[in-house]
Amino acid sequence: MMTHRIYFDNSATTPVRKEVVDEIMPFLTELGGNPSSRHWEGRVVRTAVEQAREKVAAALNADPAEIYFNSCASEGNNTVLRGYMLGLGKNAKKNHIITTSVEHPSIFNTAAALEKEGFEVTYLPVDGKGNLNLDDLRNAIKENTGLISTMFVNNEIGNIYPVEEIGKIAREHNILFHVDAVQAVGKIHVDVKKIGCDFLTVSAHKFYGLKGVGALFVKRGRVLKNLLTGGHQEKGKRPGTENVVGIIGMGKAIELAVAELDDEAKRVAALRDHLEQRVLAEIPYTRVVGDPSHRVPTLSNISFRFVEGEGILLKLDTEGIAVSTGSACSSSDLKASHVIMALNGDPEEAHSSIRFSLGKHSTLEDVDYTVDTLKSTISLLRSFSPIYDEFVNADKH
Numbered sequence: 221m222m223t224h225r226i227y228f229d230n231s232a233t234t235p236v237r238k239e240v241v242d243e244i245m246p247f248l249t250e251l252g253g254n255p256s257s258r259h260w261e262g263r264v265v266r267t268a269v270e271q272a273r274e275k276v277a278a279a280l281n282a283d284p285a286e287i288y289f290n291s292c293a294s295e296g297n298n299t300v301l302r303g304y305m306l307g308l309g310k311n312a313k314k315n316h317i318i319t320t321s322v323e324h325p326s327i328f329n330t331a332a333a334l335e336k337e338g339f340e341v342t343y344l345p346v347d348g349k350g351n352l353n354l355d356d357l358r359n360a361i362k363e364n365t366g367l368i369s370t371m372f373v374n375n376e377i378g379n380i381y382p383v384e385e386i387g388k389i390a391r392e393h394n395i396l397f398h399v400d401a402v403q404a405v406g407k408i409h410v411d412v413k414k415i416g417c418d419f420l421t422v423s424a425h426k427f428y429g430l431k432g433v434g435a436l437f438v439k440r441g442r443v444l445k446n447l448l449t450g451g452h453q454e455k456g457k458r459p460g461t462e463n464v465v466g467i468i469g470m471g472k473a474i475e476l477a478v479a480e481l482d483d484e485a486k487r488v489a490a491l492r493d494h495l496e497q498r499v500l501a502e503i504p505y506t507r508v509v510g511d512p513s514h515r516v517p518t519l520s521n522i523s524f525r526f527v528e529g530e531g532i533l534l535k536l537d538t539e540g541i542a543v544s545t546g547s548a549c550s551s552s553d554l555k556a557s558h559v560i561m562a563l564n565g566d567p568e569e570a571h572s573s574i575r576f577s578l579g580k581h582s583t584l585e586d587v588d589y590t591v592d593t594l595k596s597t598i599s600l601l602r603s604f605s606p607i608y609d610e611f612v613n614a615d616k617h
């Protein structure tokens with residue numbers, strides 16, 4: 221048996237909830253038909269898949285016919301950006317995309333790849349708190365702008381972006397609007413009609429569903445060129461036999477996430493605020509990264525001056541606590557997070573920040589144990605830091 225672990229990395233992924241496991245179990249054990257088959261075994265599964273589609277649609281205030289299941293949000297984001305580009309063909313007039321400098325790599329890197337293929341991309345800047353200035357958006361719009369793609373909630377700092385206002389600007393200029401809502405579902409209400417978007421991406425594993433299944437909202441009448449060719453699944457827009465258990469689990473997970481949202485948001489926000497207040501009060505030289513007044517309730521990103529986030533992460537891990545860093549770490553290099561660098565270009569902040577993302581299993585005891593452990597961890601790591609030493613001694617003179 222695993223010893224008790226504290227999981228504060230719910231923005232990376234969430235564990236599958238029990239109700240979802242119960243919902244999918246019959247489809248793992250007994251009901252194994254292909255939803256495209258016309259016999260009883262197929263029809264039972266088809267019915268369950270369509271019920272899940274209705275649940276996802278209801279959660280987003282969409283029509284079930286506007287929901288397309290796929291493998292993940294990275295696929296959804298690629299489908300929108302690349303599908304839009306492919307749809308333009310050779311004589312692309314509307315070949316300018318506007319996005320932001322704080323997107324997830326599935327948008328950021330896809331936009332960069334499209335630039336190499338001849339598309340024009342504008343990456344809107346953010347201010348020191350990670351917020352967008354809508355005048356920058358208005359000024360970036362040109363004759364050839366065809367698509368705006370922004371996230372609803374930032375995955376590293378938790379900022380909520382003004383998608384309704386962006387949607388309004390997009391409509392005024394006849395520009396298509398895509399929203400990456402991966403980090404929003406289950407944390408704040410997501411309503412495609414209110415937002416007024418043409419496309420919206422979600423992913424089940426961020427709200428206690430399974431990994432490897434997502435959904436893309438495509439407003440009725442909007443067309444994206446397929447990335448894949450194949451069979452007739454998902455009305456021919458996304459060929460491949462459906463991830464049946466993933467889809468059925470996603471329906472259950474989103475239904476519960478939305479039903480519980482208001483109460484759960486209050487509960488988790490109180491825990492997050494308690495964590496943040498204690499850290500800021502009890503550990504010197506700490507700072508919240510992002511905008512505390514426009515944030516999802518689950519997330520706090522804090523920088524701990526004079527220490528490497530990776531060091532904090534590894535030490536906390538040995539103490540039974542899972543968090544993540546603001547730096548994207550690969551084995552060969554430690555690259556500063558492009559999101560935190562976009563805020564103020566400060567590599568020290570980018571390297572010393574930790575993302576705490578709480579979830580439905582988080583408790584007050586978890587938070588207090590984490591802050592207590594952090595206090596000793598930070599003073600230990602700072603005791604090894606020559607820069608901290610220099611700073612403290614300079615203070616004395």
Ligand code: PLP
Nearest residue numbers: 292293294324375400402403423
């Ligand atoms: N968009 C955002 C904002 C995310 O946070 C993530 C995952 O972390 C993704 C897209 C990609 O999701 P998936 O893992 O389903 O590809």
